Every structure is written in C-alpha cells, then in structure tokens.
Amino acid sequence: MKNKIGHLLLILVFALFLNASNAYSQKAKGNGLPTLEVLEPKAYKIPRTQVIPIHNSETKAQDSLYIKLPEGYIENSDIEYPVIYFTHPVQHIEILSAAAEYQIEDVILVGITWQKGMTFWKTDSYLNFIRKDVFKMIENNYRADASRRTYFGYSAGALVGAYILSKQPNTFENFILGSPALGVNLDFTQKIYELESTTANERKKLNANVFVSYGTLEGEDIPRFEKFITMLKNINDGSLSLQHAVVEGDHQTSFPMTTICSMHWLSGLIKE
Numbered sequence: 024m025k026n027k028i029g030h031l032l033l034i035l036v037f038a039l040f041l042n043a044s045n046a047y048s049q050k051a052k053g054n055g056l057p058t059l060e061v062l063e064p065k066a067y068k069i070p071r072t073q074v075i076p077i078h079n080s081e082t083k084a085q086d087s088l089y090i091k092l093p094e095g096y097i098e099n100s101d102i103e104y105p106v107i108y109f110t111h112p113v114q115h116i117e118i119l120s121a122a123a124e125y126q127i128e129d130v131i132l133v134g135i136t137w138q139k140g141m142t143f144w145k146t147d148s149y150l151n152f153i154r155k156d157v158f159k160m161i162e163n164n165y166r167a168d169a170s171r172r173t174y175f176g177y178s179a180g181a182l183v184g185a186y187i188l189s190k191q192p193n194t195f196e197n198f199i200l201g202s203p204a205l206g207v208n209l210d211f212t213q214k215i216y217e218l219e220s221t222t223a224n225e226r227k228k229l230n231a232n233v234f235v236s237y238g239t240l241e242g243e244d245i246p247r248f249e250k251f252i253t254m255l256k257n258i259n260d261g262s263l264s265l266q267h268a269v270v271e272g273d274h275q276t277s278f279p280m281t282t283i284c285s286m287h288w289l290s291g292l293i294k295e
C-alpha cells in the first residue's frame with residue numbers, strides 16, 4: 024500500500040516538473056552545450072476545465088464553479104459520471120485533478136468557491152446553496168450521476184463537510200474529511216457532536232462512506248480528530264462505513280498525501 028502510494032506521488036511530482044519545463048526551450052551555445060531560454064509566458068489551462076458563474080438563489084451573490092470533465096466525456100455520450108465536489112478550488116484543483124486522473128479517471132470534478140464573507144455560522148446557507156443551486160446546475164447541464172456524489176474538504180472545508188454529514192447526510196454518498204478544523208470554533212463544533220447525543224431512533228441513518236485523515240505532526244489537534252473519529256464509531260450506525268488514516272506531516276504538509284490516499288480509497292468505491 025505504502026509503495027503504491029509513494030509511486031503515485033512520484034508520478035504526480037514528475038508531471039508537475041514536466042509542466043514547469045514547458046516554460047523553457049533549449050538553445051545551443053557556441054560550445055555545443057544547451058542553455059535554457061525563457062519563452063514568452065503563457066497562461067496554463069487544465070485540459071477539459073472551465074470556470075462558470077453561478078447565482079446563489081438565497082443570498083443573490085454571484086459565485087463560480089470550477090468544472091473538470093473526464094477524458095472521453097464528449098465521445099462517451101451514454102455514460103453518467105460520479106462527481107467529486109470540493110471547496111477552495113483555486114488551491115485544490117491541480118492536485119485533485121492529478122490524483123483523480125491517475126486513480127479514478129472517469130469522474131467529474133466540481134470546485135465550489137467559498138463565498139466572500141462566509142463564516143462557519145452561515146454554513147446552513149452554504150449547504151442550501153450546494154443542494155439547491157450547485158446540484159441543479161451540474162445535474163441539469165452535465166451527465167452527472169446524482170446517486171454518486173462525493174464531498175472533499177480539507178481543514179475548514181473538512182469542518183463544513185463534517186457538519187453536512189451530521190445534519191444532512193443524504194447530501195453526499197461519500198465524504199472525504201482531511202484534518203477538519205474542529206478547534207476553530209468550539210460552539211460550531213458542538214453542533215456536529217449533537218449527532219452523538221441523539222438516540223438511534225431519533226437519528227437519521229447516515230448511509231455514507233467516510234474517510235477521515237490527519238497528520239502525525241498536528242500536535243494539539245490530534246485529540247480533536249480522534250474524538251471525532253470515536254464519535255462516529257460510537258453512534259454504531261450500520262449504514263456508516265468509516266475509514267481513517269494517519270499520514271506523515273503537519274497541517275500543511277499532510278495535505279498532498281491526504282489527497283492521494285483519499286483518492287485511492289474513493290477509487291475502490293467508485294469502481295466497485
């Protein structure tokens with residue numbers, strides 16, 4: 024498992040190196056040795072990717088979706104694809120795109136911008152935006168399989184994902200929650216733990232596959248992650264499938280490995 028993940032990471036690093044190399048050309052010097060000549064800078068675009076505006080019907084704000092279609096989407100007109108929805112697209116789309124390309128292939132990526140001024144206290148509004156506007160836009164205009172939705176979030180995005188799991192679990196089939204920021208606002212986090220205080224009869228069945236990860240060097244946050252994982256185990260919901268992973272690194276450096284490990288986990292579910 025570790026060797027396979029390490030091999031995939033090397034492939035991603037090599038791919039990024041090739042992209043960077045395209046900005047240069049080789050030009051022979053008088054001694055016959057090549058030297059690098061910087062070309063005119065050109066904006067790089069991820070293949071099969073577009074950024075489209077979307078109107079928030081509740082707040083009237085204008086937001087954006089970063090959409091990447093899988094290779095062969097146009098030719099395979101009879102296929103409906105699973106979708107990975109994720110927050111903070113500017114920061115996350117490149118590595119998610121690379122990891123999904125190598126491990127899942129046939130999946131649509133949809134990055135949802137985090138609205139300006141949005142805080143954790145307004146997460147219900149953000150959730151309504153996803154359920155009412157984002158899903159409608161994607162599933163009315165693309166061949167997206169509404170029964171195979173995955174949420175990917177890291178840090179603040181994972182905290183929001185944990186809240187969605189606890190309040191509206193039927194929003195997604197799969198949840199990837201990397202190092203959720205459970206210590207940012209304890210009052211907000213307590214709303215997530217209300218899941219544990221309800222009885223089995225009162226609680227909605229989660230019917231979800233959940234991947235939770237954190238880094239070995241995340242210090243005082245590690246007990247918070249463990250408490251969250253323990254809570255999910257203790258509710259004893261037979262409809263919940265839980266996988267957790269501890270990866271090398273602190274809160275920043277564990278992100279790339281979290282992405283790769285979670286895509287590997289997700290590929291097993293999607294390809295079943």
